[in-house]
Amino acid sequence: MYEVFAPDIEQHHVINHITGKEMPEKRNVLVESARIARGKIKNLSEFKANDFDALIFPGGFGVAKNLSSYAFEGINCKVNHDVEKAIRSMAEQNKPIGAMCISPVLLAKVLSNVEITIGQDKSTSDDVKKMGATHKETTHGEVIIDKKNKIVTTPCYMLDASIGQIGDGANNLVKTLFEMI
Template identity: 35%
Template sequence: MSNNPRRVAVVLCGCGRGDGSEIHESSAVIINLSRAGAEISMFAPNMEQYHVIDHHAGTVDEGKARNMMIEAARIARGEIFPLNDLEPENFDAIIFPGGAGVGKNLCNFATNKEDFMVLPEIFGELGCELTIGNDTPQSGRWPLASTTKILENLGVVHVNKDVTEAHVDQNNKIVTTPAFMCGTAKYHEVFDGISELVKNVMELA
């Protein structure tokens, strides 16, 4: 690795676990990148998000609309750019923090698991390895374990990892960690897993 700061793009899609980027996961990514000395640029689609969630009630707030980039600016402290301005060749790495909004805004996986599509600005990668946690529910610890079967049908190799761990696909240079895909995860465990992810991303960059 050279002594030059690594340029890392962080792609957000709103602000909030139910309808945008998960705030704690996003903050953990940014904090760890900052600690590693990375030069961070944040991006989000400049368009309306799929819907608006009342995060206290856990219900859809009917009749309301919010812009993903404007909402994500809360996390980015105002310094955010439209996703269509992102030029991957100008960055050493790109990180996508999680949140249910990712499956609604950056793609339609949340509503169409069998035949989902992603935004044109984002490219799918088949044949890669990744982790979303574990492929068995383990009494509620991994409530979305069945998602691993959908990934495998797409040609993805799923690797079981705990919440504090990250998996590195050396061939495709993709690093993943379960984060809040773990139903019993504590905040510090998610932070530790994301720390592992960022550490490995910086080593690959």
């Protein structure tokens, strides 16, 4: 059983993914996330760590633009309050957290002393090190397991990857999280 959460906030901006250009419209992160979740979604402010065995951040560039300000402020970024609260509450209860693609940056910023991967991107790996995290270089399908902090990360689209390679990383991350529960 799983539940999907997203913050009820306005997106930083809307991008036309066909042209790559910014659109002059406003969209809500929770509403847009509901499209992927097929409507079965809750506001992240309702998240209670007591009710869950694990937490997974699937990633995507929205993490760097909406769940945090990393895309604009780099190592000086701020993490959305509800995102930070969810991460901290799971960590305090010693429950596993998984993060894919760019989302390990959230863990580096909020928890600092963690071992993560974002793949092979030198700039981002340098940033997470400056945030206090240890970065381990990985390739497709690999996961980094921080046993002490119960954190599992995989690079996904931080690498030039096929959908099958993304699936391998995501499956390996979920399998590892289940083994930690």
